Amino acid sequence: MDENWVSDFLSHQEMEPNRTGHATLPAGPPGWGGRDAPAEVREAHRHSLGLGWLYYGLARALEPRTVLSIGSGRGFVPILLAKAQRDRDAPAITFVDPSFDDDFWTDAERVRKWFASFGVEEHIVHHLMTTEQFAATDSCAQLPPIDLLFIDGGHFYEAVEADFRLMSPRLAPGGTIVFHDTVSRSANPKWSGPRRLLLEIEERHPQWQLLDLPFGAGVTVMRERASQSLPGYFQGLCEQWPDPDSTQF
Secondary structure (H helix, E strand, C coil): CCCCHHHHHHHHHCHHHHHHHCCCCCCCCCCCHCCCCCHHHHHHHHCCCHHHHHHHHHHHHHCCCCCCEEEECCCHHHHHHHHHHCCCCCEEEEEECCCCCCCCHCHHHHHHHHHCCCCHHHHEEEECCCCCHHHHHHHCCCCCEEEEEEEEECCHHHHHHHHHHHHHHEEEEEEEEEEEECCCCCHHHHHCCCHHHHHHHHHHCCCCCEEEECCCCCCCEEEEHHHHHHHCCCHHHHCCCCCCCCCCC
């Protein structure tokens, strides 16, 4: 990624990782991932993409054809995902946000200019609606299976549960889901909907494997277990290899 692009990206106050919950500072109290960290600590992380490197790197490493990003205050995640797609000449990402926080996403021309300021206006298609509304559209029906799904919409349980329930069945085989705010940035449990959902998934759906990264507001990467990760795979290797004491590669 071009260093000048990163500098331009971070020059926008709205993209400060401490502010957006994407800094690589420890999640939870007392600093809440940078939100309440001392000024000198915040400043030290002010000029780094923080967890943004992970998002961009995932989109480059996984080489997804179809990317769906749900929710974003000012576009930190979808812009980085779109940048990754642009850098490898891949299809535009789909971005769904009903603009419930404020009216930022309601003006289509302002949205276009905002994305254009990062050079990704051709690589993001924004839908001004909820996930439930999007799920009922022709655009959603025509969307190819999703290779990378990023869920960062409403943080109450009902909202994040709906995002997962409606979009996870549309994952491509081997598709990856990333949840943001899985530690939360508030002591109020109402804002820990993503964590509540993931605890339920761990308990009820063992086919999913989860990796928690407790930085910023918390990030969790999730995908269905591959056959190679199941006990039967290793057992099958043992049965096929004739000499259990062999060190041959």
